Amino acid sequence: MTTSEQKDEQQGRKPVTVFLVDDHALFRAGARTELESVSDEVRVVGEAGSVAEAVAGIRRTRPQVVLLDVHMPDGGGAEVLRRVRPELPDVVFLALSVSDAAEDVIAVIRAGARGYVTKTISSRELVSAVMRVADGDAVFSPRLAGFVLDAFADRPGSEPINDPDLDLLTPRERDVLRLLARGYAYKEIASELFISIKTVETHVSSVLRKTQLSNRYELSRWASDRRLV
Template sequence: MTTGGRPRVVLVDDHRLFRAGVRSELGDRVEVLGEAGDVAEAVEVITASGPDVVILDVHLPSGGGQAVVEEVKRTDPSVRFLALSVSDAPEDVIAVIRAGARGYVTKNIAGDELVEAVQRVAGGDAVFSPRLAGFVLDAFAALPDEAPPVDPELDQLSAREREVLRLIARGYTYKEVARELSISAKTVESHVSAVLRKLQLSTRHQLSRWAAERRLI
């Protein structure tokens, strides 16, 4: 940490106004080294600045928070990540924690609580919003004598790609998925193409069958 014990922080969120709000809430209690709005920019800023803590949204353009954590951890395992997201979906939480994040809090957190969470993560603690802690513990305690089951194919998908996969597999059209997730139909199409490529599938029917076999629908 910097002199005076202020954690050095990078903010990663694709909404510039939200980043400005977080920066305002943090005030001078942390030192903000930089900001980023997508995966590639985040990796570049984090690698260049070497923060103590990265405050990270789990849904980003061109990938997700999970991809940022995995990419940075490959070259600098010392960087700690605190996910700050509107989503409290178990699959989002588990994916980013499995990737290496030290905490996960939701965006309704108060400013003082966020500062405390950042300080605790910088000090090495794991921090979760109370409602999230239970199913995180349940997920990782499900098999006490073994690691949690891993699906290599599913793990290569970002959190957003998994959301799109589930909706497409349920029969939603691109427009319906776009409306449900508040993204453009073109972005949905891009995500579906990425999912098909990663899973080595060629049709929506195969995608639906793949999801059904894993009880994802």
């Protein structure tokens, strides 16, 4: 495909729908104006200033990308992710924060965000970041990617993760749990692992019993906390 053909294809693409989550109304208003004024490639479909409002709004509008603040009075971006991601696995989350602290970056990425950018980013760069995560890329502001690599890479000499609860699960139970946390239906898990739906149900029941959890949403959060997803 030539460059001109790629451009024509891009111009025919529908705008990426975006939901803004930030506890400062002035920032949300400015971000909305900036995003929609610099490009017709994104369309803001809603906004929220708290965790509860964010969860309800995302469920209602089902955007492609959520721009997610990390710190809010009633909980952070990680809490929004824990509540929404198991239910709406196709929604992509991009953290947008004033903080560039390693612990904030790692916490929200572990919870399931696809990227993390700071509020020093320009409007055009933010549009580009939104488009990229919508297309499946991971996006980070300069130097933040190093935090993630340090946290998740299996480096020589690094200590193995020791989790007694996780050690209770068999390898097959972990496989089933991983797919379940990614939003797969039982039928899809069975197809992916070449087992019967009944066997999937048996594994899920076993995992619920071993973890002492009550439903798939709790299991998804449990798996995400242990970096199985």
